[in-house]
Amino acid sequence: MKLVAFALAPLVLYPAAAYTQTVTDAQIAAIVVTANQVDIDAGKLAASRGTNPEVQKFGQQMVTDHEGVNKSAIDLVTKLKVTPEENDTSKALKAGGDKNLATLKALSGAAFDKAYIDNEVTYHQQVLDALDKTLIPNAKNAELKALLVKVRPAFVAHLEHAKKIQASLK
Amino acid sequence: MRTLAAGILALALGGTWVTAWQKEKPAPRKPVTHTVTIDATSFKPASLTVAPGDAVVWVNKDIIPHTATSAKQGLFDSGTIAPGKSWRHTFKSAGTFDYVCIFHPTMKGKTVVKN
Numbered sequence A: 001m002k003l004v005a006f007a008l009a010p011l012v013l014y015p016a017a018a019y020t021q022t023v024t025d026a027q028i029a030a031i032v033v034t035a036n037q038v039d040i041d042a043g044k045l046a047a048s049r050g051t052n053p054e055v056q057k058f059g060q061q062m063v064t065d066h067e068g069v070n071k072s073a074i075d076l077v078t079k080l081k082v083t084p085e086e087n088d089t090s091k092a093l094k095a096g097g098d099k100n101l102a103t104l105k106a107l108s109g110a111a112f113d114k115a116y117i118d119n120e121v122t123y124h125q126q127v128l129d130a131l132d133k134t135l136i137p138n139a140k141n142a143e144l145k146a147l148l149v150k151v152r153p154a155f156v157a158h159l160e161h162a163k164k165i166q167a168s169l170k
Numbered sequence B: 001m002r003t004l005a006a007g008i009l010a011l012a013l014g015g016t017w018v019t020a021w022q023k024e025k026p027a028p029r030k031p032v033t034h035t036v037t038i039d040a041t042s043f044k045p046a047s048l049t050v051a052p053g054d055a056v057v058w059v060n061k062d063i064i065p066h067t068a069t070s071a072k073q074g075l076f077d078s079g080t081i082a083p084g085k086s087w088r089h090t091f092k093s094a095g096t097f098d099y100v101c102i103f104h105p106t107m108k109g110k111t112v113v114k115n
Helices: A002-012 A025-049 A053-079 A088-105 A109-138 A142-169 B002-024
Strands: B033-039 B042-044 B047-050 B055-060 B086-090 B095-100 B108-113
Touching: A025 A053, A025 A088, A025 A109, A025 A142, A053 A109, A053 A142, A088 A109, A109 A142, B033 B047
Parallel strands: B033 B055, B047 B108
Antiparallel strands: B033 B042, B055 B086, B095 B108
16 A cells, blocks of 8 residues: 555645555455556547547547456456455556546647647656555456556556657657 | 370370379468457557468457558558457468558557568
8 A cells, every 4th residue: 555655646636545455355445446546537528529549549548448457357356246445556546537527627739739749748657656566566356457467568568658749840 | 195195295295294293382371360359458469471362350459449550551441440449351462561540549559471
């Protein structure tokens, strides 16, 4: 838990209260589902409000990919009879996502594109850190761990893609 | 008469030679279908060697959509291959064909076509 909070802290600026629990599979499930949902919501906004065609396409792809990951995650935890359990990290992710949406909704044009892509770069880097330092090492169920390992390269690809767009916007 | 006999002999010999040549020529190779599995945002195998006329089927076993798109524009493009779906392409001529997934720039593959 400590590591999750640490890894995600720059994203959500969450207070020290998060540094207390252990990370169970039920909590990992909630973190994964929330992390994906946050990026789906931002992607939907970028697909409609983005100006640069690459930004719009990237937003739409984030919706598609993260919905795909969430469908698999939800199917798996349903099969495993694990109920995703809200926790400080998942709540912090949700709060960070809501804050990002509020910021983006106040922007338009090139400023929107830049803010969205900048956040996507940061977000994917932080989710990768959380996957590597906390979620994958702590996942107890083998299938849950395998799913996290399977989706990791997609997050790497998203990060690289976002960085390319970021560089092209400058 | 002599000329006719020589002509018949020549035809016969020629026929024999042609038959022998045809026998030595290898039978046309039956095209093979190869499979590239798309999983965990990667192509497996990343490099595949096939013969001209062979087909490659990309099977998406991942949980997100991908493409197999020629790096050199316009040679081939699967378009979106949804999870659980596949796409087939026949490589007619020799060469090295690099391809990517247009959605995921980290995904790179190669088909080497040679006799």
